[in-house]
Every structure is written in C-alpha cells, then in structure tokens.
Amino acid sequence: MGATRSAILALDQGTTSSRAVVVDRAGAILASAQREYRQIYPQPGWVEHDPREIWTTQLDTAREALATAGLGAGDVAAIGITNQRETTVVWDRRTGEPVGNAIVWQDRRTAGFCDELVRSGRAAEVQAKTGLVVDPYFSGTKLRWILDQLPGARERARRGGLAFGTVDSWLVWNLTGGRLHVTDATNASRTLLYSLHTGGWDDDLLRLFDIPREMLPEVRLTSEVYGETDPGVLGAPIPIAGIAGDQQAALFGQGCFERGLAKNTYGTGCFMLMNTGRAPVPSKHRLLTTVGWRTRAGTAYALEGSVFIGGAVVQWLRDGLGILRSSAEVEALAAGVPDSGGVVLVPAFAGLGAPHWDAYARGTIVGLTRGTGAAHIARAALEGIAFQVADVLDVMTADSGIPVTELRVDGGAAANNLLMQFQADILQVPVARPASVETTALGAAFLAGLAAGTWRSLEELRGLRRAGRTFEPVMPAAEAAARRARWAEALRRARDWEPHEP
Secondary structure, eight states, X not given: OOTTOOEEEEEEEOSSEEEEEEEXXXXXXXXXXXXXXXXXXXXXXXXXXXXXXXXXXHHHHHXXXXXXXXXXXXXXXXXXXXXXXXXXXXXXXXXXOBSSOEEOTTOOTTHHHXXXXXXXXXXXXXXXXXXXXSOTTSHHHHHHHHHHHSTTHHHHHHTTOEEEEOHHXXXXXXXXXXXXXXXXXXXXXXSSSEETTTTEEOHHHHHHHTOOGGGSOEEEOSEEEEXXXXXXXXXXXXXXXXXXXXXXXXXXXXXXXXXXXXXXXXXXXXXXXXXXXXXXXXXSSSOEEEEEEEETTEEEEEEXXXXXXXXXXXXXXXXXIOOOSSGGGHHHHHTTSSSOTTOEEEOOBTBBOTTTOBTTOOOEEXXXXXXXXXXXXXXHXXXXXXXXXXXXXXXXXXXXXXXXXXXXXXXXXXXXXXXXXXXXXXXXXXXXXXXXXXXXXXXXXXXXXXXXXXXXXXXXXXXXXXXEEEEOOOSOHHHHHHHHHHHHHHHHHHTTOSOOOO
C-alpha cells in the first residue's frame, strides 16, 4: 500500500437507505453520506427493492463521502461492505441487469412453501445443517419463488446465464464491472443453502429448494482481499477487502471478540447477536445459529435473535399514522407522558421473528381508552421494541448458558435515551452505548482494514473502541416483571392472526 492510503471506505447498504462512511486509522469517522431509496409494496406482506436503486444510491454515497472527506480513490486502503442480509437479487450475467425487483428480507410471500416444508418433516434437517429455522425471512425460499415465477429461469441458471446474490454480491459485481461474483460466509449462512458444518453450499439443500448451483456466488472469508474495483467506478482501483452481513459487522464493530459478549442493533429491525466462540451452538428456543465471521484465524460463531420490526415502528408512526413529522421527534413526544397509559403495542407488521417465528401474527394495539393520545401510542411503540429485545435475551441466555451482564447497543434508535433507559429497566441489565453508534460501518471498515494491513490484530481494534453512555436499571424488578407479563398477554392476542394458506 502506498503511504497515502490511510483511509477505509465502508459501504453500509441498509434496508431503507444506502450509506458510506470514511474511517481513518484511529477508527474515527471522517465523513459520511446517506441516501434513502424506495420501499415497494406490491401487495400485503410483499416487500421489494429496485436493485438498480440500491447500486446507484450506494455509489452516490461513496463518491459524496470521499468528496466530503477531501479524499480520492488513491487515499483509500480498502473498501469494506456491510449489507442488509437475506434480500435476494437475481441478474443476467451477460448484461448485468436484474431480472426483477429484489425480494427483501421482510417479505412474507413464501410463508405457504415454508409451511409445506414443516408439514413434510424437513424443518429439522434444514435446521441441523444451516442453524436456521424454516421461515420466509431467508434467501433460499425467495430465490426458489423467483425461479418458479420467471419462465425458463432455472434452465437459464443451469446454463450459467443467471447469477444469484444477496446485496453484498450485487454490490461487488457492480463495483468490479462484473468481474467478481462472490459472497462471504456470514451472508451465505443466511440463505438456507449453506452448511455450517462443511462451510459451503449444500447439495441436499440445493435439491430441496431446486436451486441450480451454477447461479451461486463463490463463498469467501469475511476479511480478505477479493479483488479491486473497476477504475471507472471511483476514479482508480481500490481493493475490496471485507464483506459481512450488517449484524455480524455490528458484532465485530462493537468489539465482541470474546465468547459471551452480546450486542443489539436497533435498526429497521432489532438484531441481537452473541459470540459463542469457535463452535456453533444449536438453539433449543428457535434462535439462529450463524457465522459471526470467518477469517484466516478461524471461524467465530454466533447465536442470533431477529426482531423484524424495530425502528420501522417509528417510521410507521411518521408515515402511516402521521403523528410525527420526523422520526427524531418520537422521543420528545413519548416523553410527554409518564407512561403508556396502559397501552401495549405489538409491532408484528411483518409477523414475529425470534423466538416466536409466527409468520401469521400481525400488529396489535391493546389497552386503548378514550384518554389515549398520540404520546401514549408513541411511548407504547418504543416500549414494544424493548419488550421484543427482552424476549430474545431471555432465550439467548438459556441456549448459551452464559448470563449477559451488559448489553452493547448500536443503530439509529440506540440514540433514543428514553428507549435505552426502558431497555435497561426491562432487562434489569446495564445497556452500554458506545460514543459512536455507527458500529455496523465500523465493523465493515475494521474487517477490510485487517485484510489490507491498516490494523494488525483484534487487540489493536479493541483499543479503538470508544465508550459512550451506560444506562443502569432503575425500575424495581417486580415492576419490570409485571410489565413483561402484560406484554406477554398482548403478544398472545397478536399471534396467529392471518389465515393460513392451505
């Protein structure tokens, strides 16, 4: 690397926006840029993105962030990529054009097929190989649906004409001008097509989902130099040296390098991961066993609990109910009342994730009275996020056998002090927020910088973590338990609401 190559460019491709962050050797953020893009809802339960918008917004933010930092491509040691996981893109290898919209991780259109797999007794086999539960959340059923719907698609795929990828693969393809079709182990482990035990695509699973192997990307390490960007993309070739799904990147960015350390990211959804060390830990409570990261030093595994609707409930308050002009107003509105006035909001807009896995649950508000106002609903919405996180932490502790003594937090909604205090109260565990909640982007930067030689060890990275604020529980334990019992009752009423497909 040249002496001037001192920065890392992290591309953080999220569910509602694309971001780019420039990070220096000290782990400080020099500049960032963000662009929202369209959410497409063709019918209830379906969620799509235009892959071209994903790429153009990500490229625009990369250029803007570098310009804001006053840097050119020659100043960048490496690019790290972190991405919304499970979202499924299929494109033509010759033209690079997508065959249709990407199917987003939130999409529930394959619930009927998942039910068939469960009824046929295949769910246990799938979980044993992949560490995942059979659910529409994951990429494999989405990819099968695309191949079923597009005439001749499977044959085109078998002849090598079509490429499948999660969003990381789509970005790398475009960054390299179509020269690289790769993914990393963290993203591969979210497809229902990858075996945790062999560390590769599984032929039995490919047959089960009727997916041609020819369309799959090559699975690489989470931290390695995969190749270089096309010179025309950012002005000069830059090594691409790190790829990780967003939640695994946040785990890495939070410095959860030791077994038993856990973090929760408050983004569109909420995602809690615990480092379980060098061996995958099977879950008895329907959590996910997943790859935390894979480097030349080996593989770190994680347990994960996924909450589908986290910060997205605040967007709904803004866009659906119209009681906020901006998401940032929610804390002040919710703080306008001392409590939720008995209102409980279960934000199961896209079903329920861990530990319930109910694709047929729907959003529910209970406890409304004539005195209920917008502030009560806003507060109940924030509390609904925290209750879901508490449900996940309970079963994660049971599965791992490791009591969590501190929960590290990040993501946009982690900036909400009212939510973080309520989270600590309900968990009865301290909640630690770092000085920068940009840990997803930092994780991608750290992984890329390790491969590029910017940083040489996990110990060096641990020293870059900057402490922020810790929220200590102040609610009496008896009150927290009573509040959680009330939540459990509301949850029961939200369950199994939509009629099942035959």
